[in-house]
Amino acid sequence: MFGPQVPTVTTPEVGASAYLLDVREPDEWAAGHAPGAHHLPMMEVPARIAEIPEDGDVVVVCRSGGRSAQVTAYLMQHGWDNVRNLAGGMGAWQDAGRELVSEDGQPARVL
Template sequence: MFGPQVPTMPVTEITDETYLLDVREDDEWAAGHAPQAHHLPMMELPARLAEVPDDREVAVICRSGGRSAQVVAYLVRHGWDQARNVAGGMGDWAAAGRPVVGTDGQPGRVL
């Protein structure tokens, strides 16, 4: 869909050292996200680009992989060589048994 210029990685390759960037909307984030993720809605990225580290691997995640692929393409165009799209998004994250929490700290769900 986006061609080979968008590098991807499976959920299973995300480690504690990976900067996990969740680009979903506020309501999706509130319902459930990975505990170590950093929230930056896709539409706010251009204004908040400086918040994304460029010195380590950045895994970008959304619900299913479409929005995050667009964000990775944007980051790569702007010099982020270590940006990766998380294949399957939060759906695959939850299916792999990885933790999902809501903003209240309780177990969350993927919208």
């Protein structure tokens, strides 16, 4: 049995007020992420689920969209109805010319 279709959003559709939930690993986050994003590695989501807003737009992002789709489905199964997966992940974000910031002193990049 398949779960509900995971709703997606494209980079141009992500508004300034969206809560961007980055579920990549710490090294990926440090290399480059969207300004104002919130880092919560995928494997920590079950333990830290209360940190994720239940209202407003929540956009889940990873490198290419696979892990974030899993997290989006997980959140939907646990009652979140305001979550969407970023189609194409941080690769699409970068390709669209959206801003990236790094935490490691190197130019921002997507690992």
